[in-house]
Amino acid sequence: MQNQPLSSSDQGKLLIFTLLLSPSVVFLVGAIPAIFLAFGLFMMKKNQDFSNIETAVTNFKGYVWFALIGCVLSALYWGNMYFNQEDRWHSYDDKFFISLMFAVVAFAYLIAVDFLFFKPLKVHSGWVSVNGIFSSKSKSFNKPNAETELNIIKGEKLKQYSVADELLKWAKLKEDGHISQDDFNEARAKLLKRN
Numbered sequence: 001m002q003n004q005p006l007s008s009s010d011q012g013k014l015l016i017f018t019l020l021l022s023p024s025v026v027f028l029v030g031a032i033p034a035i036f037l038a039f040g041l042f043m044m045k046k047n048q049d050f051s052n053i054e055t056a057v058t059n060f061k062g063y064v065w066f067a068l069i070g071c072v073l074s075a076l077y078w079g080n081m082y083f084n085q086e087d088r089w090h091s092y093d094d095k096f097f098i099s100l101m102f103a104v105v106a107f108a109y110l111i112a113v114d115f116l117f118f119k120p121l122k123v124h125s126g127w128v129s130v131n132g133i134f135s136s137k138s139k140s141f142n143k144p145n146a147e148t149e150l151n152i153i154k155g156e157k158l159k160q161y162s163v164a165d166e167l168l169k170w171a172k173l174k175e176d177g178h179i180s181q182d183d184f185n186e187a188r189a190k191l192l193k194r195n
Contacts, residue, residue: 006124033109037060053128061110163192166187170188
C-alpha cells in the first residue's frame with residue numbers, strides 16, 4: 001500500500017487537517033508549526049525522501065507540546081488565582097478559561113497531526129515521496145533519450161577546443177565517476193564523428 005496513491009478519504013483527512021490548522025496560522029499562534037510541516041513537504045518533494053515528513057511532524061509535536069505545557073501551567077496559575085481570590089474586584093476567570101482553552105486546542109492539534117496528517121501520508125509513504133500527495137499517476141522515470149542527456153556539441157563551441165581537449169575532459173569525468181563508460185563511449189563517438 002506504500003506505493004499506492006492516496007485514497008479520497010486520506011486526501012480528505014489532509015484537507016480537514018489543513019482547515020483545522022488555518023485558524024491558528026491566521027492568528028499567528030500556529031505559524032511556526034505550519035512552517036515545519038510546509039518545509040517538510042517541500043523537502044520531501046525535493047529529495048523524494050519521506051523521512052523529511054517524519055522530522056517535520058516531530059518538530060511540530062515538539063513545538064505544540066511546549067505550547068501545551070505553557071498553557072497548562074498558565075491555566076494552573078490563573079486557576080489558583082481564580083479559586084483562591086479574596087479580592088472580588090479582580091476577576092481571573094477569563095485568563096483561566098482562555099489558558100485552559102488554548103491547552104485543549106494544543107492537545108487537539110497533537111492528536112490531529114497524527115491521525116489526519118501523518119498516518120495517511122505514512123501509509124502511502126513510497127508513493128507520496130516520489131509522486132506527490134495529490135497525484136494519481138505515477139511519474140515515469142524513463143531515461144531521457146541520449147540526444148538530450150548528452151548534448152555535448154553545441155554549435156560553435158566546438159571550434160574553441162580541439163577534439164583531443166574534449167576527449168580529455170570526458171575521460172576525466174569518467175575517471176571521477178560522474179559519467180558511465182557508456183556515456184563516455186557515446187561522447188567519444190560523437191566527437192570523433194564530427195572531426
